[in-house]
Amino acid sequence: MKQDRCRQKETGDKERRFEKLRRKAEALVDEKSTEELSASLDDVKELIHQLTVFQIELELQNDELVSAQSRLEASRNKYIRLYDFAPIAYFTFDEDGLISESNLAGAGLLAMDRCSLTNKPFITYLHSDSQKTFYSHRQSVFRDGVQQTCLLTLRLRNGEERIVRMNSVLVDDPYCAERLDSVTGPSQARLASSSCRFMLSAVEDITDLKRTEELLNQAKLASEKANEAKSEFMARMSHELRTPLNGILGLTQVVIDSELESEQETNLRMVKDSAVELLSIVNDILDVSKVEMGVLTLKKQEFSLRALVEDSFFTFENATQAKGLDYNLSIAPDMDDEFVGDPLRIKQVLTNLISNAVKFTPQGSVSISVSRDERLNKCARELVHFTVSDTGIGIPDDLVANIFERFYQVDGSFTRSFEGTGLGLAIAKSLVEMMDGVIEVRSTQDEGSVFTVTLPLSTAADAAAKKALAAEREKPAPENEEPAAEEAEAKEEPTAPSLPPLTVLLAEDNAVNQAFAQLILRREGHEVVTVGNGKDALEVLSRQTFDVVLMDVRMPGMDGVEATKRIRSGEACVLDSEIPIVAMTAHTSIEDRELFLSVGMDCYVSKPMNWEQILEAMAEAMQVRGRCPRT
Numbered sequence: 001m002k003q004d005r006c007r008q009k010e011t012g013d014k015e016r017r018f019e020k021l022r023r024k025a026e027a028l029v030d031e032k033s034t035e036e037l038s039a040s041l042d043d044v045k046e047l048i049h050q051l052t053v054f055q056i057e058l059e060l061q062n063d064e065l066v067s068a069q070s071r072l073e074a075s076r077n078k079y080i081r082l083y084d085f086a087p088i089a090y091f092t093f094d095e096d097g098l099i100s101e102s103n104l105a106g107a108g109l110l111a112m113d114r115c116s117l118t119n120k121p122f123i124t125y126l127h128s129d130s131q132k133t134f135y136s137h138r139q140s141v142f143r144d145g146v147q148q149t150c151l152l153t154l155r156l157r158n159g160e161e162r163i164v165r166m167n168s169v170l171v172d173d174p175y176c177a178e179r180l181d182s183v184t185g186p187s188q189a190r191l192a193s194s195s196c197r198f199m200l201s202a203v204e205d206i207t208d209l210k211r212t213e214e215l216l217n218q219a220k221l222a223s224e225k226a227n228e229a230k231s232e233f234m235a236r237m238s239h240e241l242r243t244p245l246n247g248i249l250g251l252t253q254v255v256i257d258s259e260l261e262s263e264q265e266t267n268l269r270m271v272k273d274s275a276v277e278l279l280s281i282v283n284d285i286l287d288v289s290k291v292e293m294g295v296l297t298l299k300k301q302e303f304s305l306r307a308l309v310e311d312s313f314f315t316f317e318n319a320t321q322a323k324g325l326d327y328n329l330s331i332a333p334d335m336d337d338e339f340v341g342d343p344l345r346i347k348q349v350l351t352n353l354i355s356n357a358v359k360f361t362p363q364g365s366v367s368i369s370v371s372r373d374e375r376l377n378k379c380a381r382e383l384v385h386f387t388v389s390d391t392g393i394g395i396p397d398d399l400v401a402n403i404f405e406r407f408y409q410v411d412g413s414f415t416r417s418f419e420g421t422g423l424g425l426a427i428a429k430s431l432v433e434m435m436d437g438v439i440e441v442r443s444t445q446d447e448g449s450v451f452t453v454t455l456p457l458s459t460a461a462d463a464a465a466k467k468a469l470a471a472e473r474e475k476p477a478p479e480n481e482e483p484a485a486e487e488a489e490a491k492e493e494p495t496a497p498s499l500p501p502l503t504v505l506l507a508e509d510n511a512v513n514q515a516f517a518q519l520i521l522r523r524e525g526h527e528v529v530t531v532g533n534g535k536d537a538l539e540v541l542s543r544q545t546f547d548v549v550l551m552d553v554r555m556p557g558m559d560g561v562e563a564t565k566r567i568r569s570g571e572a573c574v575l576d577s578e579i580p581i582v583a584m585t586a587h588t589s590i591e592d593r594e595l596f597l598s599v600g601m602d603c604y605v606s607k608p609m610n611w612e613q614i615l616e617a618m619a620e621a622m623q624v625r626g627r628c629p630r631t
Helices: 002-029 041-084 104-110 128-144 176-184 186-191 207-256 262-293 305-315 317-323 343-359 397-402 424-434 463-473 485-490 511-523 534-541 560-569 590-598 611-624
Strands: 089-093 099-102 148-155 161-172 197-205 301-304 326-331 338-341 365-376 382-390 438-444 448-459 503-507 527-531 548-552 581-585 603-606
Touching: 089 104, 099 104, 104 197, 128 148, 128 161, 128 197, 161 207, 207 262, 207 511, 207 611, 262 424, 301 305, 305 317, 305 326, 305 343, 305 365, 317 326, 317 343, 343 365, 343 382, 343 424, 343 448, 424 438, 424 448, 503 511, 503 534, 511 527, 511 611, 527 534, 534 548, 534 560, 548 560, 548 611, 560 581, 560 590, 581 590, 581 611, 603 611
Parallel strands: 326 365, 503 527, 503 548, 548 581, 581 603
Antiparallel strands: 089 099, 089 197, 148 161, 161 197, 301 338, 338 448, 365 382, 382 448, 438 448
């Protein structure tokens, strides 16, 4: 603005000088002006000199104007080329939505000749669903004067549809009013001031992006459905595998408890051991699947660290004695004992490491030590180190990095000396990482290995831990999962509750499990009525009263969940809608347990189950319903 004012002042000065020189020249040639004609020759020379200087200035100014015009034209051409060859389509619109101008990309987007677009309504190139959107967009830009964005669908002459994103701003032409004022006068210029504004729009073709997003959404939905299908498949496999194992283990134990010859008992115990080993493999496979699907969850509860470690240690005492190994346990004296975490999963990791150490150590020693780190982790939790060392066969240096991979075995040949699935360490690593811990290994071939697990654990005395524990206690207790065969063996033998004779309805479709449950219940003096599905269970319950129902969850026709819903709602017209119900299931996730409890089941027992678990579950269900067993 300051430069403009300076130029205007210089122009005014030159005009005044030119006017003064003009009057002097006219006076010299005007015969009537005697006063001016009396000027001396010096005055004429001075006038001629001034005219010459003024002419030179005019010529210099003209050269500057020509140069400035040339630069302006070059700059204009530059920006016109940038505008024309921009990869994004640009359009200018008047307030009526007519196309004032477009660049080459704009003409290409509409598949039209550039010249033919001028003064054409843009809505003629829009899908009918987008015409109202463009109208609102245009009105908003001209009314509010702020940048606006909208999505539109173009419909081209060939019938193709393209999705575009339009970003528009309002642009004012600063010289438009002056041009209108010089041509039409001030009043008409004010009336026509609206023609001095236009909408500049950048239009980006996002059809491919939208299609990609749609494909990604479809892929996401397909992946979610696949995960759901996989989860359902694993739940079904869990049921289908655990159900026959339940029959094998249960009936085998029943026969072992009877009068047998020594050879028969030995053979049956080998059958049971094989079934337990098979159960361990099933549990490993199911755990790997849960980790892959992200559905394996951790519990929070108080536990005794010393009891957990000692329980894991003594599980393998007989095995180490049989191999003649030195077996040692060391727990640092400064260790706290009460912690908050998932003892089941910690024990699963520790048991797996000890099992491998015993298995791969033909002679020498196996040692377990537990210590604490003086440092605290970033969450102010105590760092606990679990170390399992052995003098076994060790691991070759080039294979150490692979031992935590799923299904990987150091010796995978047909002549290998040690059996296994290659899943134990992979599961252990996944569990440790889920608990925010680290698992490390150092090994030398033919000398032994050292596995160290470091877990951040909160002590039960921590206020934060107690708060989290209180919140956790409000939730239903997590499922009784069976992480490994060794852990199953490590469990203390429960004492079966003493129950008076009861009338029990058994809803179970598997004939072997029916036989096992009937043997157990009748041996304890209970009366048993057996049905094979939920529909038959409802029919029997409508005619006869029972003390408790043992309800299998997965049955043909009507399953146990649906049957329980109808019992509790009164829809089935049973004689006792508050009858205690025990769920028998191979579904072991927290979500499944919450579902069972939400529909009205009082407790549940996980397959494979033993007779103590069945009797304990019956007693618990009756306590939940406030029922005292009849004597």
